[in-house]
Amino acid sequence: MWRFDFYNTNIDFLRWGKLAIGWSILVLLIAIASLVFQGMNLGLDFTGGTVIEVQYPEPVDIPKVRNTLRQAGFGDAQTQHFGTSRDVLIRIPPRDEANAATLSNDVLHALQGAEGGAGVTMARAEFVGPQVGAELVEQGALAALGALIGILVYVMFRFEWRLAVGTIAATVHDVIFTVGWFSLFHIEFDLTVLAAVLAVIGYSVNDTVVVLDRIRENFRRRRKGSTLEIMNRSINETLSRTIMTSLATLLSVIVLYFLGGAVMRGFSVAMIVGILVGTYSSIYIASASALYLGISREDLLPRAKETADERP
């Protein structure tokens, strides 16, 4: 039996609170800079265009495929192996032609007509018109915003405002970090990745709420100790849970990364990055923000509510 325990830990997490926040701000600046200057490698769902995944009966060389496509008038196509050397992924940027929707058939016919291409089959073909792409970007942004606002309202309702702000700060931090990761390493960002980012929002808040719950509980139960001590204590007490849950979720996503197939890879990467950074942010960003916003025991005691109401 292997065993790891964190219950006797007494790490002074918040001693590095300022350092952590400074570090996070730096990393976020890099992420934002990358988003601004390098932009996103947006997938077909958002840019529009055509993607065709074909399977050859035998392993095939990419230059050969490229050549065939160029001769057939698809010089602007991007070609790469996808998963195995028999699978080829072809991307064609959006075109103005009226028959853009039939492009996938034309490409398949061109490949089948070329030497050694008799047995080529289509595994997947996607065409997204430009009007759809713009809408998906809009809807995706709305979904992310809606999720953040919904969670903010819930957390405000359940917790004191400083903790709510800390939670949202941690969540926004995780989202920017994850999206920035995709920008920095130029990984394709498609609809499934967007879904993963929203799941990261849910996960990150989930993780943070557990720490905050304990902070509130300890403020109410323990009379001794400074704000800083109680917060540190709460983080330490929930540390093994934080790590266990993160590991369990991480394990399932890692399985998905290796076994879920090429289509799910982007999704898994976003989840892995999100879980790691979400774990860090629920320890540091959420509680440290609340601390620097000046939270104190009185804010969390049940009677504190009444006095708060009486303030002008």
Added chain:
Amino acid sequence: MSTYTLNQYPWWKYLLIGLVMLWGFIFALPNLFGEDPAVQISGAREHIAIDASLQDRVAGLLSAGNLPHKQLELEDGRLLIRFTDPEEQLKAADILKDQLGRDYIVALNLASSEPGFLRALRLSPMYLGLDLRGGVHFLMEVDMDATIKQVEESYVEEIRTQLRSEKILYSSVGRAASGGILVEFKNTAERDKAVEVLRKNLRGLQQDKSSPLTLKLTLDEPEIREKRDFALQQNITTLRNRVNELGVAEPIIQQQGSERIVVQLPGVQDTARAKEILGATATLEFRLADEENDWYQAASTNRIPLNSRLYKDREGRPVLLQKRVMLTGDSIIDAASGLDQQSGSPAVFVTLDGKGAKRFEDATKDNVGKRMGVVFIENKTETKRVDGELKKTAYTVEEVINVATIRDRLSRRFQITGLDSTREARDLALLLRAGALASPIEIIEERTVGPSAGKENIAQGFRAAMIALMVIAAFMIGRYKWFGGIATAALAANVVLIVAALSMLQATLTLPGIAGIVLTMGMAVDANVLIYERIREELRNGNTPQAAIHAGFDRAFDTIIDSNLTTLIAAIMLFGFGTGPIKGFAVTLSIGILTSMFTAVTGSRALVNFFYGGRKLQTLSV
């Protein structure tokens, strides 16, 4: 409360949990059985009977072709033939398509091979999305600007006719470049006369009289809404008719938003052919009936009179119509079914545009008392491989959809009566609309997944889910020993409940949906982790095992609710804004969160109580 009564559930709680799990197992059960390759036969039209005689005929055809089949089933107006081998399925489909002809839709299908008692209970396996079963998804958009332009153009004609018949002098009528219709007059008096006439006769137009010599007319809101809706419904009708011919087992044709149509064709491989058929154009022709010759005789002897053409109606009976066309479908503005005000019998009300009305008036005034037929014509293209070359051939399908007697001189509005049922009236109105001037439609999104890619996706998803379950089980047991085992049992129960809920709701399972299930597995054990860590803490604080279990479950509960609700908010947002496969992810994630709260809290509590409750414990294996 004494230590001995802590952590005991009353019997009815166990019963309740047992019932929920029983429900889960029963609803999840159909998913355990595989699928048979099958051929599904249904009628191409309403009246074509799928009955025992067809069943015998099909059985005869199959045995003549030496094709053994597993089972022939007649249910819900369709005939399902199951095979053991996909090869045989394909061969059989080819033979049946050839032999049965156009009256029947012969489609390839996969039929769940669940045993009869499950089918009798109407239980079905999860509904697989196109990315898992293979097929085509089209999103089509109706060009509404063009639609409104068409409507305005037909109004231009109409206004001209009206002004002329009222002897109002105008200098020009035309569509304004910025939209709307502009009528110019020589003087204001004439314009004011026109204002009155047009207000009375053309209700759907808003008038702008701001300059003295012109009148600007624009479609008002209700009129625009009606025309847009009409254009959309017309396209949906047409698409539905077309899809029937493609031979797809479970097609979906749905309105999405105010100007879009989703078409999903599971199992369709040949997207080129699908696009050709969906893109066919239809029109209508009104022709006088040939009253001098016997229709049946002409059909049986194949001697067609010189000025006539032989058609067939929807029941396949011969109809002789004159060659001269009285009116074509592009003159029809509207066709709606309803009840005749005098007789109360079903009727179809047709509205023509100005030009068409005039033509029709001339054509019908001398033919009162004679019969008239409506021919529905579809122009299609088909690409076939001839000697290795792809060849496009165009062909038309013509069919008489109605024959009626002309009772009066017909003009702008007329009605078709003598229909047998309101259903027939509705069908006729739909066909008349489908053949009217079509609004342009464009494919704006297409997603095709090949059948082998679909199978691969299922296999990969299933394997990933299984291995994730095992890895998490090992992880939980490694950390929490017996309690970890209980968490694993709860997790397995959770997966069963997710599958059951998906099967019951018939929500679409997609590849991201499977990812959602895998992700939920990781997140579901969070509740157990919270509880167990709490129990350990309580033990360290010197509590007895029973008190620690009690406090662990109790104190962790609030936190579990908080953390799950926040994830649920994100999942619901995803469902609200997401499309297609992403919705599938949101669905499994939401269901997984809800079921996990039940299994991880109530379910594992029941197991813990069952094994540990009411006993004197020295230590806990946690």
